[in-house]
Amino acid sequence: MGQPKLKSLVRCKDRDVGEVTKVIVDPLSHDVSHIVVKLDDGTERQVGMECVRTVLDAVVELDALSSDIAALPPFVRADYVTTREVEISHLEDHLDVIPGEVLVPLPALEKDIKRRTFFMNFTHAIGILIGLPMVYPVLRYLMKPMYAPFDNEWLKVGNVGKIKEEDVGVQFQYKKKVKEAYMPESEIEKTVWILKATPSVLEQVYQGKDQEFRDPSGRLIWTNKKDVPYVAFSGKCPHLGCAYKWRQHKTLGQVFLCPCHLSIYDAAGKVLDGPAPRRLDALPIRVAANGDVEIIDMEFKAGIKSQVRIM
Ligand code: FES
16 A cells, blocks of 8 residues: 555545645654644544555545544644654655655654743753853953053153153154053053143133042042143044044144044044044143153943043
């Protein structure tokens, strides 16, 4: 006897009752064990192959009356999975039903999915509890730099004797020790622009108020006094963090010019042109009696209007 095909007409002893919509395969023997028949009323019944008398090309003849088939319990789709879902699609190679829905019975254990999921989650939870004491110190070590407080150490960058003219940006270089994640501590070269501002530029920088620098908890770190003429600007352009220069512009005169996307700032750090979202970032600065100048190195998030410290 051939194998029943999907869409075959199902004929009982007394009349046609519907068509084959699925076949159920025994995963061990690879034989079709049942056909699923969709009756005229739209419901489905699972019919064992022992009821099948003959399988013709497009018709399956049953050795039963239509009333016997209608009396069978309805087919429960949830008790089966497709051969593709359980990755035994090779079963279909032995069948004449391709393309179509070939089902295999769901293992009994799978049916109790809630219980199984509970035990699976429980096992995972135990695993995490056992592993946590071992993983925690490693994670802490790796993540420590991320949560380290900002470094507010004063760094000496040079002497203001280097500044010969007022309202002219002068670049100072300094070295800073950095520690990133698990990498060993290293030293990087950084730059800061310092100018000796005339009262009018100073007014534009501070707009009549001292500038306070606070840590995330609100604690005051330092105040740049509005009447101290030395102003320090972070060496990074607030647009995307490029290094900018002090340059002569053909119409604007002397300006800070960022070559990356041509943001232009005046001596007070105000944006004159280009995509920069905010003025240059002023840094805490103090000048000793002998002219030595120190700054607190701070970095702020680039590309945004507000000043958000990130380092
Ligand atoms: S980074 Fe300076 S203008 Fe874009």
